[in-house]
Amino acid sequence: MxxxxxxxxxxxxxxxxxxxxxxxxxxxxxxxxxxxxxPGKPRLKVEEARSRAESYLRDKLGLKNMHLSYSVQKxxxxxxxxxxxEGGVALYPDMVKVTVALDDGRVVGVDTxxxxxxxxxxxxxxxxxxxxxxxxxxxxxxxxxxxxLALIPTDGGKEKLCYEFKTRLGEDIYLIYLDAERGEEEKIxxxxxxxxxxxxx
Numbered sequence: 730m731x732x733x734x735x736x737x738x739x740x741x742x743x744x745x746x747x748x749x750x751x752x753x754x755x756x757x758x759x760x761x762x763x764x765x766x767x768p769g770k771p772r773l774k775v776e777e778a779r780s781r782a783e784s785y786l787r788d789k790l791g792l793k794n795m796h797l798s799y800s801v802q803k804x805x806x807x808x809x810x811x812x813x814x815e816g817g818v819a820l821y822p823d824m825v826k827v828t829v830a831l832d833d834g835r836v837v838g839v840d841t842x843x844x845x846x847x848x849x850x851x852x853x854x855x856x857x858x859x860x861x862x863x864x865x866x867x868x869x870x871x872x873x874x875x876x877x878l879a880l881i882p883t884d885g886g887k888e889k890l891c892y893e894f895k896t897r898l899g900e901d902i903y904l905i906y907l908d909a910e911r912g913e914e915e916k917i918x919x920x921x922x923x924x925x926x927x928x929x930x
Contacts, residue, residue, distance in 0.1 A: 734845060736760050758845060759790060764837035768805035771831035775800065778807040778829040785827060785836045786811060795825060805831045815851060819879040822888055823848040853880065854890060856909030863892040866912045867905065871896040881906055881916065891915050
């Protein structure tokens with residue numbers, strides 16, 4: 730199979746339905762997994778499904794430094810987005826997505842494309858702005874609930890080190906990303922609460 734990451738396509742018929750996987754030609758890594766079945770009535774809680782997803786990443790794929798970014802429940806499926814951290818910096822370009830069926834807790838979807846494409850040792854610059862200086866650039870009406878350094882992808886296909894602020898304005902929750910060098914606003918995402926977690930829009 731051709732693409733930016735050359736891969737072999739593997740299909741298998743199981744008692745639960747067809748499973749399709751893409752395995753990279755170089756290294757034999759799992760690039761994509763999709764179980765083509767319709768899960769039954771949800772029996773697991775989303776937190777239990779998250780534990781299954783974390784175990785899969787750790788035990789099946791050998792990815793041990795992964796942290797949940799956000800999750801969402803769609804019917805009987807829970808979709809989790811994990812990112813690694815390096816030196817306390819969240820690496821959003823290296824995201825891995827894992828989908829778990831809530832009827833039996835099986836992993837029915839995996840997408841490691843971004844991780845395999847972009848994950849590498851990085852020499853991250855020191856931020857020119859302190860966290861306090863960056864906070865001072867925010868609208869004073871915002872209540873800051875959390876903050877950290879994060880590497881985010883840009884529209885031009887590059888990466889930028891930012892301060893990520895989880896903020897609240899009234900009942901609304903926003904993620905605000907400020908350039909750690911100049912303090913310029915790079916991105917704003919609104920977090921929408923769902924039954925399965927928070928969805929970033």
